[in-house]
Amino acid sequence: MRLIKIGTLVDGSGVLQWIPKLIENKFECFVINYWQTIGDTDFSELSQKIKDAIGESGLEVSCLSIFTNPLRDEDKIKEWEKCIDNAYLFGANIVTGFTGRLDGKSVEENIPRFKEVFTELAKRANDKGVKIAFENCYMGGNWHGGSFNIANSPLAWDMMFDAVPYDNIGLEWEPAHHLAQLRDPFKSLKKYANKIYHVHGKDANIDWDSIKEYGIDGAKWYTRDRMPGYGDTDWKKICSVLYKNGYTGTIDIEGWHDPYFNGELEFTGQVAALKYLKECRGGEFIVNP
16 A cells, blocks of 8 residues: 555646646646647657656656547547557556547447447557546536547446456546536445546536526536535545555646636646645655654
């Protein structure tokens, strides 16, 4: 057992600019994050530059993340393959992202395509000692239709894990997406703890007064994403459940969503969340007398 490391998400295009600030503020790890495509990134070159920038600080790369749609767009499968093939260069063994989705199709209608694409990706990852973890963001969709991601509910996870029964297929979990759908996040945390390979540090506030007055049909937004420490979730309880189930991953703050800690206050909010999460995980490591 070791303390859960706390880090943040960093856009792959600006990662080298962030590393000095992460070291200065005592972040312990970070995710290299890509939206839609990794472009012409040379992972071999980037990994060496990151190693040089990290030096002897102890900062680590948690995982590579690629948020794209491999079920709809055939060329996006290559993006996943590149991340899987090159994760080792960064000392990481987890690749995370969306499942993808055939637009407008239900979760059930997407399962055959999911099985086709991710059976091969799971095999490829397994051969390289890499785990695949799906974020549970619903991306504006629901059970019946949407785009980008079908991994948006526990029932969908069951169908996915049944379709691709590989031990290296799992979840990138966070409470905010559960709260936004009025689900108890601890139900899924406890039930799927052994399938959670990475945790996003993002929380949410639910405006119950708005729900009582306007409902949840979109007329008034009833949830706001927050930095950990400012949302409705008890992160000490999250860490306790993770410890109980032998979690070996990290918690990485997903910033850029909080309506109050943004703009000039973005990093202020992230550092506040870092300190809060370190307290929740048990504080700093102290050698026994």
